[in-house]
Amino acid sequence: MHPASYRDTWAEISLDAIEHNARTFKKNLQRGCKLMAVVKADGYGHGAYETARAALRAGAEYLAVALLDEALELRAAGITEPLLVLGYTPPRSVEKAVRAGVTLTVFTTDVLEAVEAAAAVSSRTPARIHLKVDTGMTRIGVRTAEEARSIARQAIQTPGVALEGIFTHFATADSADDTFTREQFRRFMNIVDHISDDGIDIPLRHCCNSAATMQYPDMHLDMVRVGISLYGLLPSVASERDTHPLKPAMQFKTRLVQVKDVEVGTPVSYGGTFIAERPTRIGTIPAGYADGLSRSLSNRGDMLLHGRRVRIAGRVCMDQTMLDITDVENTEEGDPVTIFGKSGDAFLHVDEIAELMDTINYEVVCLIGKRVPRVYLYKGKPAASVNHLIGEIPAQDSPS
Ligand SMILES: Cc1ncc(COP(=O)(O)O)c(C=O)c1O
Known part of the structure; x- marks a missing residue:
């Protein structure tokens, strides 16, 4: 049973808006590029499950969260689609992830070894991993081509492990100055090329967040990771683009x-x-x-x-x-x-x-906060939701 709410405060979330925003991104992607819907932090407060479902209905092919806990919650709720944990997963939790068919971000050998060990005992193989490259965010990821090559080589030699993706994250994609983003992209492609020189083909190369997806179509590669703009919000003070008319959800x-x-x-x-x-x-x-x-x-x-x-x-x-x-x-x-x-x-x-x-x-x-019930609207009408409000949504305030 989901908890009901008896309070007079609620967040009204339009799943139509989320579908519209996801479709808008899909329409503007380069050929063959996939849409990854970023639903971490409970879908940026909008509800990860409902947001994920709406994005998938609109054509998203992959989901992303920050933590394994978030991924397992989505799996428990019945989400079976490809799902990447963007952050660090400690080796002790890796087997749980592999058994749940959750794709993991890897940038250290101890986590890779834990994936290898988990793949050997799990029937849910291949265990999918994405290699994280730090090209200038200075957060997580390998920093050099040597490190990246070494992890990639080790990964492809292990049966049951699929090196499905490689990605980086931009630090200034929402800025008007493109210098650093272009430099990060150059560093990323350089590492991708080094790995490919070793005869290793990684099918999903991705680097764009919402800002970069809108601003740099030349960097879309095989997939883009859209978070904030899926919810209809702009990533910076930049004005809205004609190509991406968004609806706040x-x-x-x-x-x-x-x-x-x-x-x-x-x-x-x-x-x-x-x-x-x-x-x-x-x-x-x-x-x-x-x-x-x-x-x-x-x-x-x-x-x-x-x-x-x-x-x-x-x-x-x-x-x-x-x-x-x-x-x-x-x-x-x-x-x-x-x-x-x-x-x-x-x-x-x-x-x-x-x-x-x-x-x-x-x-x-x-x-x-968690104690604010989320009220979902779909096709303009209140929809089944994880939390629901007792009472009527005031007619004058319902979205048109
Ligand atoms: C690694 C990674 N990719 C993609 C995103 C989505 O970014 P945005 O919400 O700006 O689209 C985030 C969000 O912080 C992230 O950490």
Whole structure:
């Protein structure tokens, strides 16, 4: 049984938007290039399972997560498609991965040896691996052609192990300056060529994230790894491209649980950092920083109520936040509030919140807590979901 939610705060996720975004990427890929949908961190907060399903429906051929735990969760939920763990998997967990048919990223011999040992005892072979090359991110991966060749040679000599892929990750693909990305690509291709000189053919060479996929079609190679833009968000402050019209998939919603009129001089929330300078109407919403609504938005962030902007009044608390709703007419308890997303004709973009928080949109969506139920919409209607909200989604706020 999946847990139900009785609270008046939810994240509304359009699976239609995710399908649209995945299809948009598919349409723009170079011939023969596969789409890998990156659904790590619970699908960037959107729900890994539902996102994966939507991306697969739209034609994605491969999935990626950061950790083996995430991969096993997807397998347990019934996802049987190819699935790569992008991060490090400790040797002690490798057998579990191989038995689950999960593709592993390898860049050290101890992990490769664990894959070899697991392949020898598992019926789920070949054990698929992708070799990670560090071309400038300075995070994980082999750094030299010698290291890469040595791991590749060892891998192809082992029965039951398939060296299916080789990949690298760009550090500055979302920047307007292409110099470093081109240099990373050059380093990557140089290593790929060295391996191929040894007579080793690796079928899936991949390096592009969302930004690079949109910006550098010449680097698509055999597969691209699209994360943030699958969710309809742009990887940088760069403006949207005509070729990739994206639809943000998530809206974050709540409702007023109390409305009160306070007199001049009334302090609001912890520390009394907001003091009413006029007769003020305060609306309280049941969402706070434990839900991913950052405390740094205190007295600075806006939300939407009846299509109008309202400002956060005082400090964001752990579970509740107050809004100055004085300027919006006819407000009452139960009215829907949009933390980000659509309200009437108005739209508050997650990028605006990211900027106020001095961070990137990735972090804002990832921060939305586990206790916020995800409500899925498919073909414009509420869909079966892992969590579901008790009660109706306000009609006026349903995506069109
Ligand atoms: C190795 C790797 N590939 C692909 C991605 C997807 O990147 P993006 O979300 O910018 O598309 C990530 C995300 O951080 C990553 O770590």
